[in-house]
Each structure stands twice: as C-alpha cells, then as structure tokens.
Amino acid sequence: MKTSGNFTRLVQKHLEAVEQLMRHQADSYQPDIGSALDILLSSGGKRIRPTLSLLVGSMLHADIDRLITLSAAIELLHTATLVHDDLIDGALLRRGNPTLNSQWSAGATVLTGDFLFARAARLAADTDSLPVIKLFSQTLAVIVNGEIAQLFAGRCLPDKEKYFQRIYAKTASLMETAATGAAMISAAGEAVIEQMRQFGYALGMAFQIIDDILDYTGNQGQLGKPVGGDLRQGLITLPAIYYIEGHPGENEAKALAIGKCLQDEEIANFVEKVRTSEAVARAHGDARNFVEQALVHLRDQPAGEYRQALESLAYYIVEREL
Numbered sequence: 001m002k003t004s005g006n007f008t009r010l011v012q013k014h015l016e017a018v019e020q021l022m023r024h025q026a027d028s029y030q031p032d033i034g035s036a037l038d039i040l041l042s043s044g045g046k047r048i049r050p051t052l053s054l055l056v057g058s059m060l061h062a063d064i065d066r067l068i069t070l071s072a073a074i075e076l077l078h079t080a081t082l083v084h085d086d087l088i089d090g091a092l093l094r095r096g097n098p099t100l101n102s103q104w105s106a107g108a109t110v111l112t113g114d115f116l117f118a119r120a121a122r123l124a125a126d127t128d129s130l131p132v133i134k135l136f137s138q139t140l141a142v143i144v145n146g147e148i149a150q151l152f153a154g155r156c157l158p159d160k161e162k163y164f165q166r167i168y169a170k171t172a173s174l175m176e177t178a179a180t181g182a183a184m185i186s187a188a189g190e191a192v193i194e195q196m197r198q199f200g201y202a203l204g205m206a207f208q209i210i211d212d213i214l215d216y217t218g219n220q221g222q223l224g225k226p227v228g229g230d231l232r233q234g235l236i237t238l239p240a241i242y243y244i245e246g247h248p249g250e251n252e253a254k255a256l257a258i259g260k261c262l263q264d265e266e267i268a269n270f271v272e273k274v275r276t277s278e279a280v281a282r283a284h285g286d287a288r289n290f291v292e293q294a295l296v297h298l299r300d301q302p303a304g305e306y307r308q309a310l311e312s313l314a315y316y317i318v319e320r321e322l
Helices: 009-026 031-041 048-059 064-089 106-125 130-152 160-184 190-217 238-246 251-257 264-275 278-298 305-319
Strands: none
Touching (some): 009 031, 009 048, 009 064, 009 106, 048 064, 048 190, 064 130, 064 160, 106 130, 130 160, 190 238, 190 305, 238 278, 264 278
C-alpha cells in the first residue's frame, strides 16, 4: 500500500493548537529560553508523535483539549531529549540547522533541556490523569537510562539484542507512550489500552530502523546531518549488523566484529558497501514486520477515517525514501 503521507489532514487544526501550546511554555520566563524554544520548534520535524496521539485519541473519542495537552507534553519531551542528545554527541547540525549547543555554552544548553523537561512534565500533569503522569515519568526514566547505557557501552560492537534495546529506549518508548497515553485519557478499557501500547511500540521500532537505514542510504541534504553519523559515534545499527553478518571476511566487517572502530576513510568505504548491499533490504524487512505487527493491534479498533489515517501513518513510516 502506498500512502501520500496525508495522515495529518484530520488533525491539522489540533496540531496547530499543539504547536501554539508548546510555544507558550516559555511565556513569562527568561527571554533567551523563549528564543531557544522558538528556534527548536521552527527547525522542522514531522510531528509524528503528536499526530499519533491525536489520531489514536480521536479514534477512541477522547476529550480533544486533554489530547492536545498530552500531545504537546510528548513532543516537548522529545524536543528536550534532542537538545541533550545533540550536546552529548557534539552534533552541530540537526535537520540542516545549527544545533543549540553549536551556538550556546554547554551549561546553557543543558539548562534549556532541563527547562523543557520540566514544562513537558507540567503539561503531562495538566491532563489530570494520574496514569498518564506515571507513564510519562516511566518513559523519561527509560529514555535517560538508555542514553546512559549507550554512553557506558562498548563502542563499535555489533550486538543485535542491544541494538533493539537501544532503539526502544531512544524512540519506540515515546511513540508507545503517545499511543498509550491517548488511550488512557479516553474511555477505553485495559485491553484497548494494551493494544494501543503495542501499536505505538511497533511503530516506534519500525520508525527508528528506517532512520538507521537512511543514515546509510540518504544524503546530507536529506538527513540534515552527515551520512554515517551513527558509525562515527561508534554506534553499530541494524544495516551494519546485517552487513557484518553477511560479509565476515571483509576488512571493515572484521574490524567491527571485534569492536575496532573505523577511521574516516574506512567509514566512507563501509557506508558505500552497506548502502549497496542486501543488508539494507534485510533491515527494511524487519521494519515492515514491525509495521505489520502494529496493524494487527489496530484491526479491532473502531472503523472509520481515524483508523484509516493511523494505517496510512504506519505505511508512511516504512515508505520513507531510502
């Protein structure tokens, strides 16, 4: 199934309300924080997480004001993690724009991220749902734990099990929360909430696998950052893992198999080998499998245009240009 990516049509007005609510989070605070927030929110992004939350909640007839508040909390939490990630990674570009840490001191960048975490938590509390507040707190702990585990893990080691653990913490946990939280503030029962949790989880896993494929097959203009950025950080993602498995005799694969990081020239060669190999299709197959798993959990939900939009979102995730 091909989709135009027009899954936001039904919730476009509500997405605009989410954007406005996020921008208001710096009102009455230090003006530079407001300037930073404006830069961060203006730098692009498809707003996949709030779209997911709004579509799930609308499908389940949740109160729209609470949905907007939840969606803003989730996207602001995501934005805060990006601020800290860019600082930790020393990234100078995101989506083709200068990162906050490329212009501010490390201290100011950390504090800005902390401020966004705090305001995201306040928005989660404004949903007036104790289960959502608990879920939000648990998700933040999962994300931070994943980042710490990544910092202390061995670099340049291919490990498929740890890879899936990492992408759950990094990406899937928040998409899981977007879908689960939306179901929680609806009148849905526990069985539906669990189905939406699994739907969001599977979408998030697929989303990150595709991002990791694009890190090899995209270009800097498309990615907004250098190709092979994960490999330069010592992170061995799924396409590389599959390439190493399939080409154990090649020099770069042999080096990475024993945890030896590659030099710049070797990285360029390895990226080219991976992007033209069967490893990309194999990783893409895993992403498609996750999407099919997600759709299974959607089939029993109320039929109609919101469920159709969620199906379109799921297919869009694996149809992004490789």
